[in-house]
Amino acid sequence: MSASRFSLTLDRSGDSPYYRQIYARIRDAVADGRLRPGDRVPSIRGLASALGLARGTVEAAYDLLIGEGYLLPQGQAGTRVAPIGPHAARLGRPRPTAPAGALPGPRSVRPFQLGLPALDAFPHALWSRLTARRLRDADRLADGYPAPAGEPRLREAIAAHLALSRGVRCAPGQVFITAGYRHTLDLVARTLVRPGDTVWIEDPGFPPTRLLLETHGARVVAVAVDAAGLQVSEGRQCAARARLAVVTPSHQSPLGVALALPRRLELIAWAAASGARVLEDDYDGEYRYQGRPLPALASLDREGVVYYAGTFSKVLLPSLRLAYVVVPEPDLRRFEATCAAFHGGCPQLVQEVVADFMLEGHFARHVKKMRNLYAQRRAAVVEALQAVFGARLRVELQAGGMHLLVRLQGRTDDRALARAARRAGLEVQALSDWQHQHPVEPGLLLGFTNVSSPAVARSLADKLRTAWRP
The missing domain is CATH 3.90.1150.10 (Aspartate Aminotransferase, domain 1)
Structure with missing residues (x-):
């Protein structure tokens, strides 16, 4: 790091944590060109000593900078500014x-x-x-319209990720890329629900779910949620022949409770016995702060009745408008036909970048x-x-x-x-x-x-x- 181009000072009286200040100073220096690709930055131990901070504080700042691509660790050669292109710093400049x-x-x-x-x-x-x-x-990227089911590399990356993180084992051909949760729900409803069919939703629950289902002519039945999640027994009493149940089992929206294991098994057994399907909306299942993330409901499904829906809106950016659904094998052909008729595909560039982001470990x-x-x-x-x-x-x-x-x-x-x-x-x-x-x-x-x-x-x-x- 050249002292003539860059020096790092901290605001000791401000509210911003020191690790965020270090992160912001180095990030700004890269964006301004005061730090150039290949410049070496101080070691964690050296900067911590110079600033009078704990090593963990500097390490937290460096982890953020490495994760965002500003710095590149090179082992014994130290940590250097990443070799980014001439426009990348400008594009990455903080607002x-x-x-x-x-x-x-x-x-x-x-x-x-x-x-x-x-x-x-x-x-x-x-x-x-x-x-x-x-x-x-x-x-x-200019070779034609995107595939309705999604780019193969992204489908493969999602399938591999779900097997490791959510316990959902599926083939890449079961993964369909959509333009968000509502688009997922629309495609599932077009595949499964006919006017007059009954659908279970959670009560309380995400308001747009009911509105979208009703546009498909569904008769929506609101099933109560308690401390153990959806009351499956109430749903069976009210509408045993429902065609679909839409649930958020890992972190119920909005109460935050998890669907208990006995009810998970009961829900799958009901769907299998009645010919129904379950749409699992795992909108923020990655974020659990006590213990490991819960396995998805779909990981328990041996009957081929659970559609698993995930989204990149809660993990990356909502503006990507990118989500996905894992379709059970018995419904693959029907869902493929729905996609071909009603889905023009998602932007290929966005899909390719997300695939790279996943496959490279980011x-x-x-x-x-x-x-x-x-x-x-x-x-x-x-x-x-x-x-x-x-x-x-x-x-x-x-x-x-x-x-x-x-x-x-x-x-x-x-x-x-x-x-x-x-x-x-x-x-x-x-x-x-x-x-x-x-x-x-x-x-x-x-x-x-x-x-x-x-x-x-x-x-x-x-x-x-x-x-x-x-």
Whole structure:
């Protein structure tokens, strides 16, 4: 590292953690050209000694920089700035800092917004490099329309990933690439559901699921969820001959509970006996902070009745509009016909870049990094809420997920409180807006993935307390 082009100093009085400051200083120096490809950066031990910090602090910063493609470890040769192209630094340059509680970008993300990954931790430089490499292979990308089922390399990468991380063993030919969860649900419904057919959904549950199914003419039956997940026995009593059940078994949306093993087996047995199918929406199953991620429901399926749906929106970026579904073997031909008729395929460039990201090991490292980051951010939000509200608010902390459910001690109108919070700039949601038929205890849903520091968490908790007051 050339002292003439770059020096690293820390703000000892600021709220930003030291590892984030080191990460930002080096990242900015690469983007500005003060650090050039091939420049050697100090060793972890050397920089820690120079700054008077613990080695683990510097190591955390370097891990982020390596994961995002700014630095390249070279063993005994040390760590150097990665050999990126002349435009990659500009593409990877961070956006201007947003006000506290907000996020950078053309459309500001509102604090506590649900369903978003940590946008500030996305590996932009690495992604730019992978994209540029694919663009150089322009002839291959211009050979026609994308395949409706998806690019073979991406299908293979997803199948390998699911076998290792979720216990789902499938052939690449069973994996179909879609343009998001709603597109997945639309294709499954087109394949399985006819007007008048009955479909189970969870209650409470993701509101768009019901709306989309009803556009297909389905008769939707809302089945209650308790601490052990979907009450399969209630579903059988209400609609034993249902054609489809849509569930979130690993981390129920929105309550966060996991579907108990006896109910998983009961659900599969019911579907097999009645000729029904189950759509497992594993929207954030990668993120579990106590123990290993739970095996997917599809990993227990020996009857060929479970469709497994995953998405890259919660792990990478929502703007990719990329998801996938694993189709059970008995339904492959029918689903292929649906895709051929109603799916024009997803952009090939995006698929190729995601395939490279997975096959080169970046995806697994990114998930691990995000799991650790989210555990820290969740803990910071919980601590801030408890410090500000005390006994007036109860956090129902589950083993995983990307949002918190908080209960309102002494408040019965969660919709009014959510409206007041939104007027204060907080994108919280009322649990009551997710119920279909069965009443729920009032509560608020808060996304924590983009709460960047304990100081921001405390500021947001103070804002929520202001909205809380009548």
